[in-house]
Structures are given as C-alpha cells and as structure tokens.
Amino acid sequence: MVIQTTGAATRAGFAASPLEEREELALYQRTTNYLTAAQIYLQENFLLREPLKPEHIKDRLLGHWGTCPGINMIYAHLNRLIIRHNIDMFLITGPGHGAPANLANLYLEGSLQPFYPELTLDEAGLGTFIKRFSWPDGFPSHLYPGLPGTIHEGGELGYSLATAFGAAMDNPDLIVACIVGDGEAETGPTAAAWHSYKFLHPAESGAVLPILHLNGYKISNPTIYGTMSDADLSRLFTGFGYKVRIIQASQGDARMAKALDEAYRDIRSIQQIARSHQSVALPAWPMLILRSPKGWTGIKQLNGKRIEGSHRSHQVPAIDVKSSQTSLEAVEQWLRSYHPEELFDERGRPRPEVLALCPQGNHRMGSNRHTFGGLIYEPLVLPQTQRFAVTRGLTTSNIEPVAQYVKEIIVNNPQTFRIFCPDELESNLLGAILEVTSRNYQWPVADGDEDGSAQGGRVIEVLSEHLCQAWLQGYLLTGRHGLFPSYEAFLNIISSMMDQYAKFLKSSQEFAWRLPVASLNYLQTSTLWRQEHNGFSHQNPGFINTLLNKKPDVARIYLPADANCVVYTMDQCLQDTDTINLIIAEKRPFPQWLSFAEAVAHCRAGASVWQWASTAQGIDPHVVLVGIGDNPTLEVMAAAQIIRTELPFLRLRVVNVVSLFTLTPASEHPQGLEDDLFEAIFTAHAPVIMNFHGYPSALKQLLFGRSRLERFHINGYCEEGTTTTPFDMHVCNGTDRYHLVIQAIRLAAAHPSCQHIAIRMNELIASYQAILTEHRRFIQRYGKDPDSITQWQWQMPAD
Structure with missing residues (x-):
C-alpha cells in the first residue's frame, strides 16, 4: 500500500522564529488560494504566463469559492501545529463543497500523487490537477471517497462534527480537527453534535477540535451564527461547555497560531489528567471560532456590486467570464493578485518555501492512516x-x-x-x-x-x-x-x-x-x-x-x-x-420454528420451503403461502394450521423468506435467485400469497422482472391501525390468519381440481368473516385479544 506507516511530522529547516513562521503561513495560503481559484476557472494557461483569454476558461464553472480561503487558512495552521508538536491529526471538512481548497492542500502536500501519479509537482502535473476539478471523470465539486484523507463528504450538511467524534473514539493519540461551516451550524444534527464530547472518555479516546467557520452567508442569505456578536457566541458555546477562542481572520496568522497552540495545550492537559487516573470534572474542551469574509482575497466588487464579504461570492463570483470582458479582467486581476510567479518556479514546481509547511509521511492530513479504515x-x-x-x-x-x-x-x-x-x-x-x-x-x-x-x-x-x-x-x-x-x-x-x-x-x-x-x-x-x-x-x-x-x-x-x-x-x-x-x-x-441447524440452512438459502408446515410436503400446491417477517410469519403459520385442520383438501405450500433480496432476479442483486431456483420455491404457476412485514410496494418493486406477476398477491402494512390489540393490527391491514385463509380459498377455488372448494366457497368465507366480526366485538368489550389468539400454539398434524 502506498500510505506510509512511519515518518515524523517534523523536518529539518522548519522555521523557528515567529516572523519566519508567519511568512511561511502567508506564502502557503497564497498558494492554496491561487490553486483553489484556478481550479474553478482555468482549463489552460495555468500559471498565467500569458494574458488571460476566454478560451483559457472552463465552459462549465462549478464550485464554491466563498468558504475556501477560510479552509485554506485553517489547513495551513493545522499543518503548522502538526509539525510543531508532532501530532497525529486529520481534518473533517463540513463545508464539503469547499473541495477545491482541500484539493489544493492535498496536491501540495503530496497526498494525491500516490493515487493519481500524473499529478506531479511540476507544470504538467499542475495543469492536469487544475483542469481535473469539476471536469468529466475528474474530481467532483465536493469531497468524495476518491480523495485521500476523506471520511465525510459533506454531501448533506449537519454531520461533520458527530462523525469526527466517532472517529476519535478509542483512538487515544488522535486529534480530529473539524471545520463546521456557519450554514451547516444551522442544522439540527449539528446543534446536537456540540454535546458529543460528553460521551468521549479522555483517557481511552482521542480528541476533537471543532472550528466554527463564520463567513457570514449562505447561498443568498446571512447565516444565523454570522449575525451573532462575539459576546453572544462566547456565551452560547461556553454554555455548551467549551473553552471558546474567537479569531478574526483580519487579526492575522499570529493570532490564529496562538489560539491553536493554546487549544492543543488544553487538549493535552485534559488527557494527561485523565490518563494519570485523576478525575476530570466537567472538562472544558477547546473550540475555535474563525470569522473570515466570504470569498476573502477574491474579487472585491463587480458591476457595482460587492462580491467579497457577501453572498455573491458563495459559489462562482463571476460566472460570465467567457462572454464579459469586464468579468474576464476581474478574474485575471484576482488570480494575478496571488503572484503565481512567486509561488512556482520556471518548471511549474512549488517553491521550497511553499512546501516548508507540509508535514511528511503519514503525518500529512490527507495520508493519515486513520482515514484509510480498511488498512x-x-x-x-x-x-x-x-x-x-x-x-x-x-x-x-x-x-x-x-x-x-x-x-x-x-x-x-x-x-x-x-x-x-x-x-x-x-x-x-x-x-x-x-x-x-x-x-x-x-x-x-x-x-x-x-x-x-x-x-x-x-x-x-x-x-x-x-x-x-x-x-x-x-x-x-x-x-x-x-x-x-x-x-x-x-x-x-x-x-x-x-x-x-x-x-x-x-x-x-x-x-x-x-x-x-x-x-x-x-x-x-x-x-x-x-x-x-x-x-x-x-x-x-x-x-x-x-x-x-x-x-x-x-x-x-x-x-x-x-x-x-x-x-x-x-x-x-x-x-x-x-x-x-x-x-x-x-x-x-414468539414461537421458535427452527432448530439451530435448520435456521443456518434456511438463512444461507435466504428463502426456503417449510415442508413440515405444508400439506403433502408442499408438493404440487394449489396455493403458496409466504411469510416475510416474524409477525407476518406467525399469522402464516396459524393460517396454515387452519387449512391443514379444517380444509385438508386444499394443497398448501408454506415458504419463509429471511433475506428480502432473494425475491429479486439474480441479475439485479447478489442475493437474488435465478429463475429456476425462484420457481423451485414459489412454483411456476400456482398463486402466491405473500404476507409481508412492510409496505406492499416494496415487494412489487423486488418482484418486477419475474414471470407471471399477476399470480402474486401481496399483503402488508397499508397505513391502517392505531392504539389497538396486536392481533387487531393484522386484521386492520389484512395480514391476519383469517384473511389469509379467505384469500387461499378464493385462489384455490379457481384451480380445475378444486371444484369442491368452489362449491363451498361462499359458505367457507362467510364463516371466517364471522370470526373477524366477533373479534371486533370482543376487543371492543374486553380491550384485549381473545385467548384463542394469545395462547395459540403450533401443532403438527399428521399428514
């Protein structure tokens, strides 16, 4: 496997002075911001070595720019933290459509190349990388499993923080950083997830570092958290139990670095106390809140409207670049503001001082071994x-x-x-x-x-x-x-x-x-x-x-x-x-129908004929009666006993299905049955009554593609019932034993050899309908099912 299992985060030459650190951080973010914007727009001229032209622009402009600069800032500072403290850490990014930012970082740190060898750190690899974003058969506009380091897509907002806590459980040396977008923070699942640390044992598990990224806007509206004051945010998350640090992006890298160093010390302090067998009463785990302008470092204004710091930068800030000279000039000015000539050498390689902030080996967040769970x-x-x-x-x-x-x-x-x-x-x-x-x-x-x-x-x-x-x-x-x-x-x-x-x-x-x-x-x-x-x-x-x-x-x-x-x-x-x-x-x-050996054979098959419950071993049946689910099977067995006892001239086959997908053709599902095996169980011509646990539509979907579908009669839950007795729930939905017997009589009566049943059909059906009428009277009077139902037991009649 290409993932390294050793390798320190530190490396020779890492800047030690605060000034050098800030310079490296600024340079790295400038590079990732350039790569992010370039992915959204460019299909040629990737290093702007000539004036930008419409033909250099992708025809389909996709992506979410607005959140990306904040993600790049966070990623850069997490890299610094990993290197400085030799941390086992990876990142979950809640705003999954910020993927071009994640991709930019994965490209620079070298986590992509083991899986995509063509994405080399040179001009050819750079061009391939930039063009691949939102390109057919390339990288989609959101995070996905094709990106190393990803265990959460962000395809549906609200689940990043809780997923991070699940990853940290029983991983005592791991810190999972999690970016929660302020749009995502409005969801109910995220609101609940802030309490997850109350289930995280600091001695046996790792830690989660939540970073709430407030850039103020959703697609076209301000976010709730973005409109709250720092004081209100601090009170809210302090009330949740966190030690809150709020950082303004405008305060610069020094403030962000200081906040992360302090948060890391808080985490280790809580863990050290717990791991020395001391009680940690109400530990205040750290969280960061980063305020950054939406679309930070991008286009400031266009056509008289504010872009940076507004909802207009949420996705693609200038969408008409190929047709508008004004927009083309604005995008070119924006891209050149990062000075790509200072970031890449003449061969298109990132300059060494850019890569100085990338951890090595499996300390790279995109190569962290925990994100490759299969390993x-x-x-x-x-x-x-x-x-x-x-x-x-x-x-x-x-x-x-x-x-x-x-x-x-x-x-x-x-x-x-x-x-x-x-x-x-x-x-x-x-x-x-x-x-x-x-x-x-x-x-x-x-x-x-x-x-x-x-x-x-x-x-x-x-x-x-x-x-x-x-x-x-x-x-x-x-x-x-x-x-x-x-x-x-x-x-x-x-x-x-x-x-x-x-x-x-x-x-x-x-x-x-x-x-x-x-x-x-x-x-x-x-x-x-x-x-x-x-x-x-x-x-x-x-x-x-x-x-x-x-x-x-x-x-x-x-x-x-x-x-x-x-x-x-x-x-x-x-x-x-x-x-x-x-x-x-x-x-x-419930009654226990099978010995353990019989249960194993039945489950391996997925569906089988219960010959011992059928008449004449289930051979040449007039009707096939199928139970799918424990409650419906109980009623099938009770109906089978009635038929065996009271209607011995009706040949019955009893079938039970344990794996629902056995009903579907083998070409549609690995557990599906070939047609000959399916007909061996359900016959090729006999009518089949299916008593199913769920909605009948589910079985209709599965059976589609089988021959002679008109012979399948499906009972199941049909949105009937209320606070009533257990047996009455079946009666309300037509899945009870008496309805099954009535169905069997009707279907068997159509068989040429069952004229004796057809002659008595009205009489027989009326007798079972009378039982159902009496059942209704009984439960209304006594509030319970009759003993004949609650104390029913399977008895094996002799064939």
Missing part, C-alpha cells in the same frame, strides 16, 4: 453462535438471545466494538448487554443511575438518531465495528444520512486503495405490528423502501422469523464488509 480493519472475535441456540418449539423473545451473543462480542473486543442507540437498549430487550459494560457518559449523573459511567463503556445512548448514525459512520470508516439498534419508526429519521453513507460506500468501491471496512448494521425492533402502546404515529416500515433503492452491492435486508435465525443473521452481518445491513426482529415472545 486498520481487523475482523471481530466472534463467539460460537450455536451456544446461543434456542430449542425449537419454545416461545421466547427473538431479541434476548442475540443480546447474550452481543455481550460476548463486547467482552472479546473491548476497544473495537461499540453500540450506538437512541435510548432504547433496554426497551428493546437488549439490557443484558449492560451486565458486561456500562453506558458511556462523561458528565455527572445522579445517584441511582448505576448503568451510566464516566469510566468508558461500550454503549452510547442519546435521543438523537442523527448522532448515533454519524458517530457510527466515523467509527466504522476508521476501521472499527458497531451496531445501531433502534425502534423501527425512528430509523426513518436518518434515511438521508444512510443514503449518503450508501453513496460513500458505492463510490469507495471504485477505488482499489479504499479497502473494505466493517458493515453498518441496524437492528430494527419495536416494530409497527406491536405498537399498541405508541399507536399510529409509530407505525412506519419505510426504511425498508429507502434501502431497497441503494446499490445492490451495498444493501442487505433481513427479516428472520425466529431467535435462531436472528442470532445467525447478526453473526453474518458482523462479518460483512462494505454493506449496510438491516435486521428486522420483534422483541416480544
């Missing part, structure tokens, strides 16, 4: 799954055995596995995990909160799905493992975050140097079918639909029907890399 990744030490097997035929929670399994993972992997959960661990019957660890919380807690501890802990609970997702992303992308348990309804809150992460994984697979990282695993429980306490507002299985639209190499959805299947599925997901795995399992007691 650090090691598989988890997993327990033997058979030890957590549940006896077939018992009735027990599908979740509690997996809690015992995860307990051992925590014991076996004390520094590389964490659980991030939105305050629902015990509610989801995973509380047994707290027998071997605690909830990590660094702020004082009241007596009696015995499960919370400032002494580490592998469980982090906070009532913010955004924080859980971003922490987990930062943790995974720096080479570790994790689990995100959640109520079903609330995973939808982070659907767009999951979407961004899926895109990151998909793009990462396009670069051979992005080695695989541990998969992101969701355990989705407290599902819609058992929301009798929370009601209609908590009934939403839509996260399935969102994940269905992700790239097939990335997305996996599992609906195990019993505890043995849940344990085996979890074990497989924790061994996966570069995927997003969704496991859906209800926490309430």
